[in-house]
Amino acid sequence: MVRRVLFTLVLILSLAVKCYSQDTKLFSVTGKVKDVALNYFLSSATVSLLNSDSTLVSLQITDAYGVFNFSKIKRSVPHHIIISSVGYRSKVIDLKPDKNKDFLDLGTVIMEATTIGLKEVSIGVEPVTMNGDTLEFNSSAFKLDSNAVLDDWLRKIPNVTVWNDGQITVNGREIKSLLVNGKNFFGSDFKIATQNLPKNVIQTIQVYKKDENKLNPLDSTMEMNIKLKKGLNSGFFGKISAGGGTNGRYEGEGNVNGYTKKIQISLAAAANNTNKIANDLQTLLANSTFKSGRTDLSYQSNFMLPGDNKTNTLGVNFKYDFVEFPTFDNKNTLSISQFYQKRISYQTALIDAITNRNTQDAIFQKSSENAESNKASNTTTLNYDFVKYENSVSLQSSFANLSDDINSQSRVKSINSQGDMVSASNADYLQNSTQKEFSLFLRYAYSPSSFDHKMKKWKMEPFYITYSNNHINTNSFSNLKTSFLSDIDGSAANFDRNRSFEEDLSDQKIDLKVDNILKLLSGKETYFIRADFLNSVKLEQATRTDFVQDKQNDVYVDNKYLSNKTKRKILNSLYGINLSKSFGKRLTDRFDRNLAFNFGGSFNAIKYDNTSLKQFQNLQRNYLSFIPNASVQWFDNVFGKRKISAGVEMKVDINIPQLEQLAPLPDSTRFYYLRIGNPRVTAEKIQQIALSYSYEDLNTKNTFAYDLKGEIKFSNNKIIDSVFLTPDGRQLVYATNGPSYRSFNGSFEIRKAVKFNYADLKFQAFGNLSKDFIPNFVNNQFVINQNLATNIGVSAGYGFKDMIVFDLRENISYYQFKQPYFDAAFNGTTFTHTLSMNYKVSKKMFFNTNINFNDNRSSGINPNVFTIWNAYLSKRFLKRDNCELKFSALDILRQNKNLINRIEANRFITSSRNALQQYFLVSLSYYPRNFGKKR
Numbered sequence: 014m015v016r017r018v019l020f021t022l023v024l025i026l027s028l029a030v031k032c033y034s035q036d037t038k039l040f041s042v043t044g045k046v047k048d049v050a051l052n053y054f055l056s057s058a059t060v061s062l063l064n065s066d067s068t069l070v071s072l073q074i075t076d077a078y079g080v081f082n083f084s085k086i087k088r089s090v091p092h093h094i095i096i097s098s099v100g101y102r103s104k105v106i107d108l109k110p111d112k113n114k115d116f117l118d119l120g121t122v123i124m125e126a127t128t129i130g131l132k133e134v135s136i137g138v139e140p141v142t143m144n145g146d147t148l149e150f151n152s153s154a155f156k157l158d159s160n161a162v163l164d165d166w167l168r169k170i171p172n173v174t175v176w177n178d179g180q181i182t183v184n185g186r187e188i189k190s191l192l193v194n195g196k197n198f199f200g201s202d203f204k205i206a207t208q209n210l211p212k213n214v215i216q217t218i219q220v221y222k223k224d225e226n227k228l229n230p231l232d233s234t235m236e237m238n239i240k241l242k243k244g245l246n247s248g249f250f251g252k253i254s255a256g257g258g259t260n261g262r263y264e265g266e267g268n269v270n271g272y273t274k275k276i277q278i279s280l281a282a283a284a285n286n287t288n289k290i291a292n293d294l295q296t297l298l299a300n301s302t303f304k305s306g307r308t309d310l311s312y313q314s315n316f317m318l319p320g321d322n323k324t325n326t327l328g329v330n331f332k333y334d335f336v337e338f339p340t341f342d343n344k345n346t347l348s349i350s351q352f353y354q355k356r357i358s359y360q361t362a363l364i365d366a367i368t369n370r371n372t373q374d375a376i377f378q379k380s381s382e383n384a385e386s387n388k389a390s391n392t393t394t395l396n397y398d399f400v401k402y403e404n405s406v407s408l409q410s411s412f413a414n415l416s417d418d419i420n421s422q423s424r425v426k427s428i429n430s431q432g433d434m435v436s437a438s439n440a441d442y443l444q445n446s447t448q449k450e451f452s453l454f455l456r457y458a459y460s461p462s463s464f465d466h467k468m469k470k471w472k473m474e475p476f477y478i479t480y481s482n483n484h485i486n487t488n489s490f491s492n493l494k495t496s497f498l499s500d501i502d503g504s505a506a507n508f509d510r511n512r513s514f515e516e517d518l519s520d521q522k523i524d525l526k527v528d529n530i531l532k533l534l535s536g537k538e539t540y541f542i543r544a545d546f547l548n549s550v551k552l553e554q555a556t557r558t559d560f561v562q563d564k565q566n567d568v569y570v571d572n573k574y575l576s577n578k579t580k581r582k583i584l585n586s587l588y589g590i591n592l593s594k595s596f597g598k599r600l601t602d603r604f605d606r607n608l609a610f611n612f613g614g615s616f617n618a619i620k621y622d623n624t625s626l627k628q629f630q631n632l633q634r635n636y637l638s639f640i641p642n643a644s645v646q647w648f649d650n651v652f653g654k655r656k657i658s659a660g661v662e663m664k665v666d667i668n669i670p671q672l673e674q675l676a677p678l679p680d681s682t683r684f685y686y687l688r689i690g691n692p693r694v695t696a697e698k699i700q701q702i703a704l705s706y707s708y709e710d711l712n713t714k715n716t717f718a719y720d721l722k723g724e725i726k727f728s729n730n731k732i733i734d735s736v737f738l739t740p741d742g743r744q745l746v747y748a749t750n751g752p753s754y755r756s757f758n759g760s761f762e763i764r765k766a767v768k769f770n771y772a773d774l775k776f777q778a779f780g781n782l783s784k785d786f787i788p789n790f791v792n793n794q795f796v797i798n799q800n801l802a803t804n805i806g807v808s809a810g811y812g813f814k815d816m817i818v819f820d821l822r823e824n825i826s827y828y829q830f831k832q833p834y835f836d837a838a839f840n841g842t843t844f845t846h847t848l849s850m851n852y853k854v855s856k857k858m859f860f861n862t863n864i865n866f867n868d869n870r871s872s873g874i875n876p877n878v879f880t881i882w883n884a885y886l887s888k889r890f891l892k893r894d895n896c897e898l899k900f901s902a903l904d905i906l907r908q909n910k911n912l913i914n915r916i917e918a919n920r921f922i923t924s925s926r927n928a929l930q931q932y933f934l935v936s937l938s939y940y941p942r943n944f945g946k947k948r
Contacts, residue, residue: 038087038088038089039084039085039086039115040086040114040115040116040117041083041085041086041117042062042083042094042108042110042116042118042119043080043082043083043116043117044081044082044119045078045080045122046058046060046079046081046096046098046121047079047124048124050125050126054077054078054079055075055079055098056076056078057075057098057143058097058098058143059074059096059097059139059141059142059148060073060074060081060094060095061094061097061139061140062083062092063094063095064091067154069154069155069169069170069171070770071083072141072171072172074143074148076652077600077603087770091108092107092108093105093107093108094106095140097139097142097143099142101127104122104124106119106122139154141154147219148183148220148221149219149220150166150217151216152166152213152216152217152218152242155169155212159213160211161211161212161213162207162210163207163208163211164207164208164304165212166212166215166218167218168773168812170218171768174768174773175207176764176777179202179204180203181203181237182766183235184711185710185711185718186656186711187234188203188236188237189235189236190236191236191237191238191239192239193206193239194241194246195238195340196277196346198272199270199277199298199330199332200294200295200298200299201295202298204299204300204305205295205298205302206239208305209250209270209303209304211942214245214248214945215239215241215242216242216243218237218240219237219239219240220235220238221235222234222235223235223236242945245944245945247273248272248943248944249270249271249942250269250270250940250941250944251267251268251301252266252303253940253941254266254267254936254939256935256936257934257935257936258901258932258933258935259933259934260931260932262286262932262934263284263934264284264285264289265285266281266282266283266284266285266297267282267283268280268297268298268301274334274337275333275334275337276333277332278330279294279298279328279329279330280329281294281298281326282326282327282328283325283326284324284325284326286321286322286323287314287903287929287934288314289315289324290318292354293352294329294330294350297326313883314903314929316865316903316904316909316911316929317911317928318929319360319362319911319926319927319928320358320360320927321927321929322356322357322358322359323356324356324357325353325354325356326353326354326355327354328352330351332346332347332348332349333346333347333348341400342401342403343400343402344398344399345398345399345400345401346396346398346399348396349394349396350394351393352390352391353390353391353392354390355388355389356386356388357385357387358384358385358386358388359384359927360384360385360386360926360927361381361382361383362381362383362384362924362925362926363380363381363924363926364380364381364923364924365379365874365922366378366920366921366922366923367839367873367921368738368920369832374429374430375429376427376428376435376738376742377427377429377430378426378427378428378685378742379426379427379428380425380426381424382423383423384421385419385420385421387416387417388415388418389415389416390413390414390415391413391414392412392413393411395408396409396410397409402461403459404457404459405457405460406456406457407454407456407458408454408455409452409453409454409455410452410453411451412449412450412451413448413449413450413451414448414449415447415448415450416445416447416448419444420443420444421441421442422440422442423442424437424439425437425438425439425440425685427685427742429740434500435501435740435741436498436501436684436742436743437498438495438496438497438498439495439496440493440496441494441495442492443492443493444489444490444492445490445491446490447488448485450483450485451482451483451485452481452482452483452484453482454480455479456477456478456479457477457478459475459476460475460477473533474527474528474529474530475527476526476528477525477526478523478524478526479524480522481520481522482521483520484518484519485516485517485518486515486517486518487514487516488514488515489512489515490513491511492510492512493508493509493510493682494508494509494510495507495508495510495684496508499741501739502741506681508563508564508681510564510572510682512559512560512561512562512575513559513560513561514557514559515557515558516555516556517556517557519553519554519555520551520553521552522551523548523551525549526548527545527546528543528545529543530545530590531544542594543592544590544591544593545590545591545613546589547587547588547590547591547615548587548588548589549585549586549587550584551586552582552584552585553583553584553585554580554581554583556580556581557577557578558577559575559576559577560576561575561576574678575680577625577626577678578626579623579630580623580624581622581672582621582622582623583619583621583622583669584618585617585619587615587617588615588616589613589614589615589640590613590614592611593609593610593612595608595609595610603651604651604652605650605652607646608645609645609646609647609648610645611643611644611645611646612642613643614639614640614642615639615642616637616639616640617637617638617640617667619634619635619636619637619667619669620634621633621634621635621636623672627676627678629676629690630678632675632692634669636696638696638698640665640667642664644660644661645660645661647659651711652711653711654711655709655710655711656708657706657707657708658706659706659707660706661702661703661704661705662705664700664703665698665700666701667698668696668699670694670695670696670732670748673688674691674732674747674748675691676692685742686743686744686746687743687744687745687746691747694748694749697730697731697732697750698728699726699727699754700726700728701724701726702724704721704722704723704724705720705721705722705723707719715766715768716764716765717765717766718763718764719761719762719763719764720762722761723757723759724756724758724759725757725758726754726755726756726757727754727755727756729752729754731754731788732748732750733750733751733787733790734746734747734748734749735747735749735789735790735793736789736791737791737792737793738791751788751790751795753786753788753797754786754787754788755785755786756784756786757783757785758781758782758783758784759781760781761778761779761780762779763776763777763778765777771813771814772811772812772813772814773811775808775809776807776808776809776810777807777809778805778808779806780804780805781804782801782803783800784799784800785800786799794834796832796834796835797833797834798832799829799830799832800829801828802826802827802829803825803827804826804827805826806823807822807823807824808821808822808823815853816852816853817853818849818851819848821847821849822849823845823846824843824844824845824846825842825845827841827843828841828914828916829841830916830921838872839921840871840872841870841871841872842868842869842871843868843870845866847865847866848864849861849862849863849864850863857888858886858887858888859885859886859888860885860886860887861885861887862884863882863883864882865880867880867881869912871923874914877912881906881908882905882906883902883903883904883905884901884902885899885900885901886900887900895939895942896938896939897937898935898936898937899938900933900935901933901935901936903934904931904932907930907931909930909931911927911928913926
């Protein structure tokens with residue numbers, strides 16, 4: 014296994030080295046751009062490096078001193094540069110390096126200002142221009158295939174990187190949002206635009222900085238806008254596909270999407286029994302694009318999903334822009350969507366669980382399960398966004414109908430360390446439930462820009478107010494036939510129980526934040542410190558009615574103990590002040606540095622009131638606490654070089670105990686896990702310290718960035734479980750407060766991309782580690798469970814032109830569970846190696862394959878090693894390549910297994926479930942497409 018992985022790595026690296034070694038005779042060029050008439054160097058001028066056929070090789074923006082430099086230029090190919098700046102004539106310079114030198118200094122390049130009425134000499138279309146603060150890429154300067162889409166164009170631009178997960182970076186900075194003519198294009202997934210829009214309908218790609226906080230220019234992100242050509246701002250596209258295969262497997266999906274200057278509308282549907290699950294309309298649209306594939310594995314058959322699943326989905330979305338060309342301060346948008354999903358699942362499972370009772374004894378539990386479920390959901394959502402200068406209104410609402418029908422059977426046997434049977438149980442369960450959900454979110458914000466705010470005499474400070482309302486109504490009926498036999502004391506129990514319940518849950522919340530409250534009260538600017546006022550009020554209400562019957566002598570009789578009605582009301586109020594002070598230094602076009610301190614605190618008052626037909630559940634509690642918070646943020650941006658941010662944050666969370674912990678109604682049918690109440694449990698206080706550090710290299714077209722994060726949590730009164738384990742394997746559980754809770758979490762992410770003339774190499778690494786010390790009581794003995802979980806992943810992608818793409822992903826997961834008091838430990842390791850390849854056999858034929866090696870090893874369990882190999886061969890037809898015949902071979906080796914290991918408190922559990930296995934499928938797809946043309 015390791016040899017195969019190493020061989021693949023060596024192959025990818027050798028290809029990259031070969032590309033690099035082909036360009037051994039290289040040189041570099043540098044120069045300065047200056048306006049002699051005004052005697053100053055031109056910053057932010059665009060310098061484009063092109064080869065003899067006018068293909069863009071690289072581009073740069075001059076720094077504050079007008080300097081530019083290019084390195085690793087091939088001598089064997091003639092090159093020239095184009096220098097342009099708003100208000101100046103563009104200049105073209107042929108590069109003629111000295112044969113005896115590896116660098117060329119162009120010295121000072123003089124730019125002439127444009128004279129009104131003076132006819133300029135045309136030098137052709139410039140591939141890149143800097144228009145104010147906006148970087149623009151011009152479509153007509155790039156030569157691509159007639160059927161190329163936006164994604165193909167982006168991959169041709171030297172300073173742009175398109176990652177396999179769809180993320181886009183420009184000059185090392187991540188693009189946070191992508192717009193088309195200033196609007197989201199059928200949602201927020203970039204692929205819907207990049208892999209559908211043809212390159213020939215696009216005029217320019219614009220990249221610019223977007224201020225997230227108008228009063229804080231440092232709080233900004235990068236945005237990309239696709240500007241369509243005049244007269245081509247309407248069209249439609251989609252996909253219609255159907256396929257059938259072996260073992261009765263089938264897939265069918267279709268969507269059509271149309272847009273005009275103000276309207277976007279989508280209709281999509283899918284049905285399959287191949288474990289392709291789409292939980293929203295965005296997933297359907299993003300994974301049925303005209304140029305789908307490469308090495309994206311996000312929407313293929315999920316072989317990790319347990320059971321045999323059949324899924325039907327239907328979605329529709331309508332969006333209307335009242336403003337034809339919206340801007341950041343002028344937007345008026347309404348969208349309405351409907352999404353329906355029905356999923357039928359058949360599952361079988363074999364489960365092994367180990368529960369430690371003391372240092373010498375453990376209970377081994379073996380169980381089998383069979384379950385059939387039928388779930389359906391139908392959700393309607395409405396979103397409205399309005400922005401006019403400093404005023405903005407946002408409304409989000411949804412209504413959902415859900416149903417869930419379950420029919421399951423389980424058989425359980427418990428054995429002690431000596432191999433003796435200690436207990437057994439059987440259960441047949443039937444459930445029918447429906448649920449209605451409603452949610453409403455409304456937000457108004459007043460946020461003037463920093464310039465407008467200083468100029469206006471009106472002294473109102475920025476603020477926002479939000480209101481949210483959520484309501485859930487559930488109706489459920491269930492029947493449980495269950496039996497239990499203890500081989501320890503000979504006790505036995507049999508139940509045939511009906512339970513019906515109706516539950517109404519609702520919560521309403523109002524949040525208010527007013528910035529710079531001191532200035533608002535005094536009418537004067539407070540330069541020493543800034544104070545923001547925070548207020549939050551939340552009301553939660555719940556009503557539940559349970560009606561329970563037990564079968565006695567063939568007649569169902571009311572169970573007056575479990576039949577009950579409860580009402581719960583929780584009023585949560587928070588009032589706080591946040592103090593902040595920042596120190597900054599900025600030099601235009603050179604650097605921007607800022608150090609910000611935030612300190613604050615809030616009083617949190619919680620009133621808990623529960624009423625019930627059961628006297629012991631009539632509870633009233635009042636909680637009052639002071640919640641401090643503090644943070645320090647450092648921001649260092651050297652323009653065109655690097656961007657660094659670092660921070661530390663400290664905060665406190667307060668969590669109150671719930672009815673199930675304070676005073677539940679124990680259900681005697683739960684033989685192996687029975688929870689009782691403890692009214693003495695108090696609210697837990699968890700303190701947190703979070704650290705973060707990020708770095709972005711802005712100096713090169715070869716992207717490099719990394720993020721580091723860490724978090725520490727600790728508490729000396731955390732709500733924990735006290736467990737009493739009986740000799741026959743049953744657990745009696747109640748909640749209590751315990752000391753010594755500790756949790757440590759850390760994560761990192763690294764991204765590196767290298768672009769060659771005809772190839773690119775992408776590297777990504779990520780990882781996270783968590784170490785938890787969780788206290789609890791086992792048979793009145795205080796113990797601390799130690800959980801360790803790590804996950805490290807590495808991916809390397811290599812692409813040569815548009816012919817071949819390799820993607821290698823390595824993932825290692827390790828978990829460990831320790832109970833030092835019982836001298837017990839469990840651990841497990843999972844190795845996953847995934848190799849994907851997309852090969853362009855010809856202009857219209859593509860071959861894609863991915864191989865997934867899995868190696869799972871756990872304490873006391875035989876290793877679980879299997880390989881999932883999938884392959885796809887597709888052929889495009891017709892002049893516009895919009896018809897596709899595809900052959901798919903899934904799990905070719907027929908080795909898929911579904912084995913899951915998990916830890917619950919003091920139990921280690923291993924489960925094996927039925928799963929999707931080998932099948933072959935042939936599908937035919939048609940992509941209707943029309944952009945700005947009359948049919």
